Amino acid sequence: MDKSLHQPMYLLFCNLLVNDVTGNSNMVPRLLSDILQPPSERIISYYECVIQAFTIHIYATTCHTALMIMAFDRYVAICNPLRYAAIMTNKMVIKLTVSAWGVALVMVGILLGLTIRLNRCRTLITNPYCDNASLFKLSCEDVFINNVYGLAFTVVPFTCSIGCMVLTYTKIAVVCLMSNNKSLNSKALKTCSTHLFAYLIMLLCGMLVIILHRFPQYSDYRKLAAILFHIIPGCLNPII
Numbered sequence: 001m002d003k004s005l006h007q008p009m010y011l012l013f014c015n016l017l018v019n020d021v022t023g024n025s026n027m028v029p030r031l032l033s034d035i036l037q038p039p040s041e042r043i044i045s046y047y048e049c050v051i052q053a054f055t056i057h058i059y060a061t062t063c064h065t066a067l068m069i070m071a072f073d074r075y076v077a078i079c080n081p082l083r084y085a086a087i088m089t090n091k092m093v094i095k096l097t098v099s100a101w102g103v104a105l106v107m108v109g110i111l112l113g114l115t116i117r118l119n120r121c122r123t124l125i126t127n128p129y130c131d132n133a134s135l136f137k138l139s140c141e142d143v144f145i146n147n148v149y150g151l152a153f154t155v156v157p158f159t160c161s162i163g164c165m166v167l168t169y170t171k172i173a174v175v176c177l178m179s180n181n182k183s184l185n186s187k188a189l190k191t192c193s194t195h196l197f198a199y200l201i202m203l204l205c206g207m208l209v210i211i212l213h214r215f216p217q218y219s220d221y222r223k224l225a226a227i228l229f230h231i232i233p234g235c236l237n238p239i240i
Contacts, residue, residue, distance in 0.1 A: 023059025
């Protein structure tokens with residue numbers, strides 16, 4: 001096995017690949033099955049729906065956290081190259097990986113925990129797959145807390161990841177502009193451009209879904225965008 005693939009950058013990138021597989025292995029086969037069936041036969045149990053919502057929200061949240069820890073790795077590699085080996089040890093890689101998945105598990109656990117406590121009085125899900133909003137809309141109870149936490153659940157990861165990227169790449173850009181080292185600048189361009197491209201794909205797909213939520217008349221486009229949020233990053237990440 002190529003020892004260069006044991007570098008922290010590639011080990012951290014594995015988080016994206018694992019996330020793509022686990023996030024889509026539950027949703028995509030079910031979606032394809034539903035497409036081939038008439039609407040009257042598209043039936044899913046509540047427990048299956050909860051599991052699907054869990055994997056989908058874990059996928060979406062881990063997209064943010066995994067790319068954030070990769071940004072930290074790129075920051076250390078470019079801004080502190082002499083200390084890179086001392087900082088990005090195997091122990092640090094494990095800590096970053098556990099943090100990325102741990103934050104996602106806690107946030108999604110609370111999100112769905114607030115939803116499954118509700119009594120249900122409806123049975124129709126209009127989305128192409130199950131998510132938290134689909135689940136709490138099955139209830140006739142007050143969902144104010146769910147809406148508030150759901151808003152925070154959406155805003156916090158986006159805000160943190162955007163802030164992390166802006167801060168990280170601003171510092172990297174400053175270092176590159178102040179350096180006359182062509183090798184350093186070439187390395188920064190090569191490693192950071194692919195990471196930034198992966199982040200922008202995820203961000204644009206996610207933002208498109210959120211924006212289309214504001215326009216009920218474009219519900220079909222929102223459903224398509226929600227599906228593409230899972231398909232496009234998962235297809236492009238291995239290429240990147």
